[in-house]
Amino acid sequence: MPQRATKRESAPAETLDNLSLGYNGYTDPTLTNPKMWAAASNVFSGAFGFIQRCRFANVVNFSPATGQPFLSLKYFALPGLSSYLLGDINGKLYSYDTGANYAQTQRFNPYVDPAGTGTSSLNGPWSREFLQNIVYEMNGTVKQSGRGANAATIEGFGLDAPDASPQVATTNGASQNITNIQRSNGTVTVNLAGALSVPGGSGIGFINVAITIGDTSFSGTFILSTGSGTSTLTWNQPGQNTLVLTPTGTVNVNITKTIGRSYAWAWENANKPHVSAPSPSTQFIQYSGQSAVIQLIEPGTVSNSGAVVTGGGTSFTSAWVGRSLWSSVAGAAKSASGFLRIISVQSPTQLTLSGTPLINFTAELFQVFDPAATHIRLYQTGDGQATYFRTQRNAFNPNVAGLVPSGLQFGDNGNSEPPAFPYTTEVSQLNNLPPPIGQFINEYQGVLVVFGIPGAAQSFFYSNQTATTIGMQQESFAPLNQVTLPIQNGKMNGMLEFPGSAVIWSDKQDMFRLTGLLTDNLVSTTTPAQQGATIARLPYNLGIANPFACDITPLGGIWVTPNLEIWLFTDRYAPRNIGRPVQDILSTISPANLSLIRVKYFHSTNRNWCVVSVPANGAAFNNTLLVLDLDLLASNGSPSYFTFDMATNSPAWWVFQPGPLVSGAIHPRADSLEVVYEAQGQVRLLTGGVDLLQDVDYRGTAFGTEIQVPGAGNTTHAWGNDSAFMLKRPSFFRFQTNRDPSLLASDGWSFQVQGIDDDFYTFAQPLTLNLLPGVNDSSALGGNPNLTSGSPFRHSPELYKIGGVNFVMGRRLRVQVNFPAGTGLDYQFRSLQIGFGPTPPR
């Protein structure tokens, strides 16, 4: 690219304005122009042309202080409620309600830390995505979902399937001949030859009506309404009214099958709603005039001694960690504060609860459950059939003892076959498996993608599209819904959705484009597999630093590579390196801290930024925000070629160093980054530091306490590079701000001119002239500081005459502007006039 700036003649006075090309530490300082900045901190510019100081405000001061930072933040909004900021700090989870001045609510994970005391398992950074007003979260150790206000109701990410088949106890059936029968207004009344006890009783138990001679419209399986144990039964059946009839037939509670009937069951969370994958199936039961009681229990029995539970004939598994225990005599094992949970499993016959149950149990039947489960669905097949249809559903109440009251027992007296009652058309959801725990979640066209899975670093898993017909598709991951990328020794390290496609990166130098819809990959012997998505390798040899180091903007996707470059990709043209101006800062990032980099797109009124939070200068935490102005980037040509000669034109970057104000100085810290769309409509750019949430683009009207920003300012690149063969001896400098010149001193403005002659005074050690309003400006030196008296049009607090008291000269001149630190105002530097000749113009 061309590097030599064009030359032009000097004027008797020069106006330097629109100094908006931002920080440039890349280009040779002898080739740059004063629109670029050699140094900058906490100031920005834009297409509007002036330079403005940042305003910071503390939004949340976490108390009591933990000394730990907010490691990840996520904006989350619910219709009809509010918008929230989710954060994690010191092993705990919080939500801040933007509609209530960031009121803090702690979020409790009932499986890991129900008391909210904090645990390393809940440490961030968390990866979060939203679908259907539910936030899905993973951090590589824990997966969870949150719903409701503040996402405070934390449940599992999906429901684990039961891992034991139902227990089935068959008993002899019973039958009675029909004496007479009648249907009237949808109710059938029958008188039998003798009393008939219906297992399950009236209102629940099934009866079978078999008419061999006579009106066969009465035949079928029905729920008994009244009369169990008597000879007069009633049940509901739509149909025509009849007279009292005397057909030949029976009412019975017998099941007879030629091949057999099999059962399975599943958990349900009706609050979402979601249904788990089914349990293992029972053997096919060849009924012969029998009925059955179906009990949903684990094999064996349990006894407790304090928090230690011992099993007899059991098969405890560590997959149960986090769940709760129910026993037939005590109900759920509980403490005074709620369900106890399984915290460890020592062997197939020993596990440990999180506390001592209030009610002990000895040699009791038991079940293990997720507290989010509200119901149980029972499935069964037809005679010798392979499809499991739902036939019954119970409410699940773990707070009570006994299989029947808790909902863990069903009765089966029905002899019908599908599609007759009680068979429904709903089938068991075999593919409703929860996902494996990974580190990152991404949403792609309504599908959740999980990657960063230990042991499967080159693969991503995606949620169901059509394989789930009952339940939450985004919480169900069919086992074959996975893709493994050909990335040699790399790992999948990032994903970014573009319109109609997605880009996937490795941590090395692999870049792929995913197009189309991720379809379910189901095992089928009859239907050929049809993949709806295509993954193509892109030839750019670019990886990504970490999954949080990318974001989509209106100009395309922007990300940070493992070798610390910032690239832009439009998904139409080749990527462009747009981070050259700040490459010197990026190169100070320690490779061990690539995982800390964060990228976020922010736009609000006249801000259109891509913000990159980095640990500069070898720091172990993020301490610098590199802000790319997208309006200026867009004005540099069509997206097919974001080319810059870097001498006269370059991407415009601002450098922010936000943080708390301690002893009069900012201690830069910005571990996490998020853009929040508040309930009242304001858009804010927030960073998370140590015990602090901070607005780094405060406008003065939103919630928060503004702090002073000392040390803000910039130093332009040299003016005069194009004529460095000439020594420049200016006669005056005039600094124009948005403030009344009479206020410059009280505001705290100051300026400096640096002269470089390439001989004695160099870029490293220039000749410096400090220009202080109220001290050595033309008004102060003329005996009229701050324009309090004297004749106008001859001096000004913003005008500095050079010569005598003030002296500076050089082949190249750089100007430093030091902004005031005060709060409550926007401080803007607009332009600089450099004059030559014996006197300044009037």
Place this chain on the structure above:
Amino acid sequence: MPLAYNFDPGQVLMGPAGPANTSPYMRTSQNNSVSMNGQPAQTSVSSGSSLLAPETVRASGSGPYDQAYRQNLATYAGGQFSRPGGSLTFDPTGNLFGNPNGGGNAPVLGTGTGLLDQALGGQPFSYTPPAPQGPSPDAASPMTGWQDWINQFRQNGRGFALDLTQ
């Protein structure tokens, strides 16, 4: 609670010899034993039910993924296969379970025995009442009924004598 039994005397059987001596018993549809100890007829009545206990599928091994997902995988893959001994345990990310497939001296594993295959092959779960106790081979006189007992008593020459002189 003692129950009164109406029974056909021709159905009284003789039990095997033993410390408790031979005692008559009666086979019922519920496999009960009738105690003939002179007390009122009583039975120890069982529920008459049979039980298919819960059977588990468990994930073994320590391969990739968290334990909960490995268990879900095992349930997904093995939930519809038979479980010898009541538990099917296998590594869901390793070599799966199965029956040898094909011939040779190193056949690869095919698939496990499906529950439906088992049922269709005539091996569903069903309750079969146990066979009645037959006469022990050690019994001195294998008899199957009191009529037979009387006949042998007579044939052995120790039949009932009718004293016509009284």
